[in-house]
Amino acid sequence: MSVDEPARVIAAAVTSLLGPETPGPDDVQATADAAVAAMTAKRQKLLNSIGKREG
Secondary structure (H helix, E strand, O other): OOOOOHHHHHHHHHHHHHOOOOOOHHHHHHHHHHHHHHHHHHHHHHHHHOOOOOO
C-alpha cells in the first residue's frame, strides 16, 4: 500500500498519538520547562565527566 502524501499521514498519526496540533500557553510552558530540565541534567553530567563542578 502507498499513499500520495506520506508526510501528512505521519503528521496525522503523531498528532493522534500525542495530542492537538495547536498547543496552548500551558503546553508551551510545560514543553519549555521539560527541555530546560533535560538540558540542565545533560550539562551537569558533562561537567561531571570532565571533572568540573559548578560553584
